[in-house]
Amino acid sequence: MGSKFFINDNQDVLIEILKRLDGRSLGVAACVCKQWCAITQDDSLWEHLCFRHVSPPPEGVRTVVLALGGYRRLYMVCVRPVLNRLRKWKPIGVDQSASDSEVVRRVYWTRHEVELSLSLFCVDYYERFLFGGGGGGGGGGGGGRHGGDAACTSSLMFLCNAVNV
Amino acid sequence: MKRGHTMPYEQLEDSFSGGCSSAAGGGGCSGKGKMWEEDGGVDDELLAVLGYKVKASDMAEVAQKLEQLEEVMGSVEQDNLSFLASETVHYNPSDLSSWLESMISELNPQDPFSNSSSSFPTNQVYEDSSSFDSDLTAIPGKAVFPQIENPAHEPQVQQPQSKRFKPTTATELSSSSSSSISVGGGMWGSFQSESISTRPAESTRPVVLVDSQGNGVRLVHTLMACAEAIQQEKMKLAEALLKQIGFLAVSQAGAMRKVATYFAEALARKVYRLYPSNPNDPAFTDLLQMHFYETCPYLKFAHFTANQAILEAFANKNKIHVIDFSMKQGMQWPALLQALALRPGGAPTFRLTGIGPPSQDNTDHLQQVGWKLAQLAESINVEFEFRGFVANTLADLDASMFDIREGETVAVNSMFELHQLLARPGGIEKVLSFVKDLKPEIFTIVEQEANHNGPVFMDRFTESLHYYSTLFDSLEGCGSGGELGPVSDQDKLMSEVYLGRQICNLVSCEGVDRVERHETLAQWRTRFNSAGFEPVHLGSNAFKQASMLLALFAGGGGYKVEENNGCLMLGWHTRPLIATSAWKLSS
Numbered sequence: 001m002g003s004k005f006f007i008n009d010n011q012d013v014l015i016e017i018l019k020r021l022d023g024r025s026l027g028v029a030a031c032v033c034k035q036w037c038a039i040t041q042d043d044s045l046w047e048h049l050c051f052r053h054v055s056p057p058p059e060g061v062r063t064v065v066l067a068l069g070g071y072r073r074l075y076m077v078c079v080r081p082v083l084n085r086l087r088k089w090k091p092i093g094v095d096q097s098a099s100d101s102e103v104v105r106r107v108y109w110t111r112h113e114v115e116l117s118l119s120l121f122c123v124d125y126y127e128r129f130l131f132g133g134g135g136g137g138g139g140g141g142g143g144g145r146h147g148g149d150a151a152c153t154s155s156l157m158f159l160c161n162a163v164n165v
Numbered sequence: 166m167k168r169g170h171t172m173p174y175e176q177l178e179d180s181f182s183g184g185c186s187s188a189a190g191g192g193g194c195s196g197k198g199k200m201w202e203e204d205g206g207v208d209d210e211l212l213a214v215l216g217y218k219v220k221a222s223d224m225a226e227v228a229q230k231l232e233q234l235e236e237v238m239g240s241v242e243q244d245n246l247s248f249l250a251s252e253t254v255h256y257n258p259s260d261l262s263s264w265l266e267s268m269i270s271e272l273n274p275q276d277p278f279s280n281s282s283s284s285f286p287t288n289q290v291y292e293d294s295s296s297f298d299s300d301l302t303a304i305p306g307k308a309v310f311p312q313i314e315n316p317a318h319e320p321q322v323q324q325p326q327s328k329r330f331k332p333t334t335a336t337e338l339s340s341s342s343s344s345s346i347s348v349g350g351g352m353w354g355s356f357q358s359e360s361i362s363t364r365p366a367e368s369t370r371p372v373v374l375v376d377s378q379g380n381g382v383r384l385v386h387t388l389m390a391c392a393e394a395i396q397q398e399k400m401k402l403a404e405a406l407l408k409q410i411g412f413l414a415v416s417q418a419g420a421m422r423k424v425a426t427y428f429a430e431a432l433a434r435k436v437y438r439l440y441p442s443n444p445n446d447p448a449f450t451d452l453l454q455m456h457f458y459e460t461c462p463y464l465k466f467a468h469f470t471a472n473q474a475i476l477e478a479f480a481n482k483n484k485i486h487v488i489d490f491s492m493k494q495g496m497q498w499p500a501l502l503q504a505l506a507l508r509p510g511g512a513p514t515f516r517l518t519g520i521g522p523p524s525q526d527n528t529d530h531l532q533q534v535g536w537k538l539a540q541l542a543e544s545i546n547v548e549f550e551f552r553g554f555v556a557n558t559l560a561d562l563d564a565s566m567f568d569i570r571e572g573e574t575v576a577v578n579s580m581f582e583l584h585q586l587l588a589r590p591g592g593i594e595k596v597l598s599f600v601k602d603l604k605p606e607i608f609t610i611v612e613q614e615a616n617h618n619g620p621v622f623m624d625r626f627t628e629s630l631h632y633y634s635t636l637f638d639s640l641e642g643c644g645s646g647g648e649l650g651p652v653s654d655q656d657k658l659m660s661e662v663y664l665g666r667q668i669c670n671l672v673s674c675e676g677v678d679r680v681e682r683h684e685t686l687a688q689w690r691t692r693f694n695s696a697g698f699e700p701v702h703l704g705s706n707a708f709k710q711a712s713m714l715l716a717l718f719a720g721g722g723g724y725k726v727e728e729n730n731g732c733l734m735l736g737w738h739t740r741p742l743i744a745t746s747a748w749k750l751s752s
Contacts, residue, residue, distance in 0.1 A: 119503055
């Protein structure tokens with residue numbers, strides 16, 4: 001029996017590959033098998049996903065993000081919706097005759113977007129804390145908050161996919 | 166071109182058109198024609214009060230031009246209109262006719278009047294109307310409004326649609342219509358009878374009867390008529406009109422219906438003197454405000470822009486003390502804490518003093534909020550200290566209570582709180598003077614951009630009708646979170662209740678009870694300038710962040726951020742709704 005290369009035996013290679021995936025593919029990868037699922041739970045992969053296209057990379061963010069819920073949550077709750085929405089948005093001041101393709105396929109995101117995402121993430125944490133684990137404060141406002149990872153708090157509901165009016 | 170004053174026509178269009186393209190532009194001119202005179206006549210009264218010079222005989226033409234402008238604007242790509250606001254110079258906007266013409270020619274460099282309407286001989290329409298002495302002229306157009314019977318004479322009877330206008334009724338009204346605006350039932354009478362009949366046989370333009378639209382405009386006019394009646398203490402008349410409003414409101418859909426319902430309720434309270442007896446429970450108000458925070462971007466915009474101003478003012482400072490006049494649930498501060506945590510050069514020590522009203526149920530609400538913020542601050546490693554003050558009104562406070570420490574930089578923040586002080590004389594002066602004693606580095610204010618504090622009830626009513634209609638319109642576009650439907654419906658409903666309470670207070674209360682005394686940015690500016698403050702310009706960072714935030718909202722197309730002499734205003738389409746400004750002590 002010749003030596004076969006089996007990806008699951010080479011976790012470091014697997015991680016290197018997964019680091020280069022986009023968010024959706026990473027999510028799909030998490031569904032492949034238990035081992036892959038465990039690997040994709042690792043926050044550093046998501047950290048890489050969130051900030052690999054930010055130039056220059058923000059400093060000191062890690063402690064804050066980890067305290068507020070981790071990179072995976074940051075990606076799912078804030079980064080992905082923000083990037084999706086802003087990709088379709090023409091910022092004010094851009095020459096209106098610029099072709100759509102230039103704006104739509106923007107991959108690098110700016111300091112402002114990073115700041116905005118982080119602020120929204122912090123608001124999300126506070127809200128969960130205020131209405132969830134923080135005791136009875138808030139009088140049960142906005143019923144239907146789920147405790148799961150994927151659900152976002154009401155104040156970020158506007159980032160979820162809207163129904164076409 | 167900077168316009169400090171929005172056109173009344175466009176306001177009506179924006180607020181009430183709700184998607185119908187042939188909006189109130191044509192016949193919805195709330196201006197009535199004066200007695201039509203052969204020589205071209207005098208300027209229309211109502212419009213003159215607003216600053217526009219339009220001859221009564223030109224009204225038809227102006228209406229046509231408005232329609233054309235609307236058509237042209239509709240066919241132009243959305244973004245291309247912005248140059249109208251910024252680059253183009255229009256001279257003499259009070260001469261409505263030529264101003265419209267210049268706008269149309271800007272947008273449509275080809276001959277704007279190339280369509281058949283230009284050849285429409287306006288004289289032809291007036292031929293018949295000269296036969297009766299009426300202050301009503303037939304305005305040809307795409308929308309036709311069925312006439313309404315004068316309700317004072319027959320309160321319960323609704324005229325059938327599209328009846329030709331009766332000369333007899335006209336003469337009854339015309340006798341009183343020549344009076345000036347502030348006097349007599351003439352005005353409301355002409356509001357009612359403003360509806361116009363056209364003569365299809367003679368007009369060269371197609372005429373379309375749109376029922377629901379007619380009802381929409383009638384609803385607005387009935388609301389205004391009712392308010393006018395209340396102002397003149399004609400309570401019986403007001404009651405009759407209220408019943409009509411009830412019928413008309415249910416025929417509407419969406420934002421218009423909700424706005425009309427809230428205003429009708431407020432008017433009813435005023436008529437029957439059923440003032441809300443219990444003071445607003447602050448916990449419930451907080452809850453409503455939370456839903457409002459979640460549904461639409463106004464509060465988020467306010468928080469983010471104010472935070473940005475505070476951040477920039479505190480760029481190199483290490484000991485920060487923020488005094489928040491509007492603590493509520495403290496939703497503004499997590500974002501600031503996070504930004505401070507990530508500040509290059511390390512986080513400063515952050516001290517927050519929150520001021521709130523006494524709570525009904527003996528719980529120390531402020532302390533709870535402070536505790537939660539403290540936990541957040543601890544998890545992101547920012548040194549934090551909180552102190553809460555309970556006060557019935559801001560005017561009860563003074564500078565010595567705040568214990569400003571050595572070396573601290575102070576910021577004061579007020580979200581929609583200052584206008585409440587205008588209810589009592591001396592309140593705002595006292596607060597501004599103790600704020601000056603605190604020597605803040607920056608004083609951030611966010612207030613509604615509207616004048617709801619004029620001395621005349623009718624003016625307040627009209628202004629607030631426009632304002633809240635726009636606000637409710639924007640809420641309609643805010644449906645978010647499709648898969649979590651029930652939550653967002655509840656949020657929307659609670660937001661509407663939140664706004665409804667403001668409407669109720671504004672319309673039905675008087676004196677010290679009326680706390681929703683909104684004033685415009687210009688008015689606040691005058692007040693602050695004379696109190697010894699000078700403006701701090703909000704920079705481009707705040708503008709960019711605000712624009713981005715708005716772009717994230719699903720109904721995002723309608724929201725617009727505007728910069729106005731260093732202050733930022735958030736509006737829905739053309740109407741600014743809230744304004745953020747920052748101030749410091751003048752040297």
